Amino acid sequence: MAEAKITPRSEDYAQWYQDVIAHAELAEQAGVVKGCMVIRPHGYAIWEKMQQDLDRRFKATGHKNACFPLLIPMSFIAKEAEHVDGFAPELAIVTHAGGKELEEPYCIRPTSETIIGHFFSKWISSHRDLPMLINQWANVMRWELRTRIFLRTGEFLWQEGHTAHATHADAREEVYRMLDVYADFAREVMAMPTIRGVKTANERFAGAVETTCIEAFMQDGKALQAGTSHDLGQNFGKAFDVQFQDAEGKRDYVWQTSWGVSTRLVGALIMTHSDDDGLVLPPKMAPIHVAIVPIYRKDDERAAVLAAANKIAAELRDDGLVVEIDDREGMKPGAKYYEWERKGVPLRIEIGPRDLEAGTVMTKLRIAETDANGKPKKDVVPMEGIGVTVGRMLDDFQQALYDRALALREANTVSVDTWAEFEAVFADGASKFVWAHWDGTTETELAIKDATKATIRCIPLDGEGPAPQAGACIRTGKPSAQRVLFAKNY
């Protein structure tokens, strides 16, 4: 592994993605369990950081965590007509348990609207029980034909928010509140710009009346749906008889929402920031912030250099940073640099005998500007006050990654008005973010997909795309009220 090279993006983007994951030891295909993955410690640590930050945001918006059964009676899935059509083909089915064939088989949850609807019907009877704001961190299973690590796997980890409200207006407010939570998290923590929008009817969650989403731009020009927030209307309320009595004594079905993000966010993070040298992590997503590589030849140098490294590490740890001192013997500094770079550690500190004399260290950000000789720039930083300096460098790096990702997206976003131009953008496997007019029909949407493999990622919310302006559909020439976002997608 240490000897193998990461395939450059320009050569084979899909292989590059797999190589980045393998070299950073983030995860691997399970192999023995079809379409499933093993998330290794470095990958799981990134997911844990996502969980911690999101969980804080969910609790700050009034949600409480709970845990519902993994197994769902098959009859439940069938209760909401669109839901069963959407999910039945992907289910994994338990037919035997405890040495016997089951009277009614269970499926492993592909999502939990149905079983949670069942319990909401037991827990909700009055408007005083509303809103009910629940979240679950769980594993779910969707038996997909084509899988890709983190992006689409048979089993994946996620959170699923499920809420019930007294009015449709309350539910819609919740849908957009949580969409904003996701967009804020992506921007502030993942350094990943997203576009908030509404899905077309064709791309809607099975059972929802409206699906909203955040769409992120990947380096190959494709879009990745990074989170969804659904207005379920009263569909599941009616399917599971979740009724409440309002203050006037009138009974009605609750209005529900659901919203989720999953371990596919780890894939989105990789494809937003990483480069041909491997994983790149924004500091707020990095399980290790700083790797210190001590440099020495003789034993007495070793002791002094390690003492200084420990002193610096202690100061940085006091500031809440996770620091690794790489004191492995029998390994050259260059090999260590290479390894920490591939693992995405944002900042490396090199410290040797000459640095000790000068009272400085050498620092190298994971992505650095090049110097006059075309080599990645290293900075000389005084040991005095290093905590403040490193803190500032990491803050700046976090922001720089966001700016870089946004700039790349903007450079690959076009407004297109002719079909020829549209086809050209998506020719030969290419993709960009394309703002174009569409006549609003599923028929046209599918015709465009058939012709180009590009799909409508979303109808942007106000301010997320070009200012709404009427035009003519790129494909049919029929009237269109606004441009929508097209791209190939993961």
Next chain:
Amino acid sequence: MAEAKITPRSEDYAQWYQDVIAHAELAEQAGVVKGCMVIRPHGYAIWEKMQQDLDRRFKATGHKNACFPLLIPMSFIAKEAEHVDGFAPELAIVTHAGGKELEEPYCIRPTSETIIGHFFSKWISSHRDLPMLINQWANVMRWELRTRIFLRTGEFLWQEGHTAHATHADAREEVYRMLDVYADFAREVMAMPTIRGVKTANERFAGAVETTCIEAFMQDGKALQAGTSHDLGQNFGKAFDVQFQDAEGKRDYVWQTSWGVSTRLVGALIMTHSDDDGLVLPPKMAPIHVAIVPIYRKDDERAAVLAAANKIAAELRDDGLVVEIDDREGMKPGAKYYEWERKGVPLRIEIGPRDLEAGTVMTKLRIAETDANGKPKKDVVPMEGIGVTVGRMLDDFQQALYDRALALREANTVSVDTWAEFEAVFADGASKFVWAHWDGTTETELAIKDATKATIRCIPLDGEGPAPQAGACIRTGKPSAQRVLFAKNY
């Protein structure tokens, strides 16, 4: 629910346990999924506190979290002979997925030694890869005939540590390190005393060469196995061909351990501390530390009282406490007291107009000494410096609960030397902790169980039971090196 009463322990202990859970809204039987439960927000918040504290302890001892597949190929389970015998009867089997019958069925993991053994064989090749110290937070499934909420459920949540070492001595050190982590956690956080010991061959984990455990005393005199730590020897290493090369180039199988605690700890917590008024939580396990109940009659009183309540809450929150101000309208203070008591909130603060004048509040611990009139004692506490006072009260309460649990266990622990006496202790459904001599054979162990329903909970570690002293087996009169712990068990 609010009207129903909690069944007293003396009347029906099993019903009391269920009532405590229902009244505190901790969890409920799923019903529609056989033997499974739904963990409701208040119960899940307790589990989250357990997770956070344990996860910190695991990481501090060098372990990293990862995530392995939920599904395990059936052929894997069969690779370790004792393992398959132990677990096969309890498996839930997935036979169909993605609309097709599977060529090889999967089981839902009952535990993950097998699948993790498979990946260890891919990841471990050299002594430099050891020790490998992995933990997984996961759901597992064991199809049990008789289930009891939290204590024994078809699906449960747990953590499973899995480690590989170069020598048996290293592995055994790990086994006992993690047993101590569990015992420390139980004592320091759950305020629950435990006895550390070794299981008899008959009670050993299927596939282990030795199983160690912590055993806790429940209020009905029964024992609850609260955590286990297994020495797996080279059994799984051989079954999954996990070999490494040592520094001299010699190849050998790794020595493995596994260790786990589960949501059954929530059941243990309930049965250690709760009383006929409902749930009792040690402060370190309480999702809500303090409930403030404002008391007023008129509107102007309301504003002043709520302002003071908010000021106190802010001060306590600054100290890291979770505080609820119960300002619900149309509900009498007494009903509020009742509800917070049933939910196990350690401290209640009452504040009314007269308290405002005096610059004091009334406090009531969840379990309070009784005053001269036989009523639970309330304390008058000055608002000035209330953060310090409340912090001290909660610390003292944490310690008092531990002392109380230990005293109850000691009062119900006996050393017994005759069979008649032994039978008498366990007659009519009763149980105590009994130290008695045993001849070391499975035959005698089972004969004692048949006669009394009491089982050997553990052979105590040094210092955990009476000083080792030879004697005669309670049942057969044959020689015994030391007394072992007998009790009925959950």
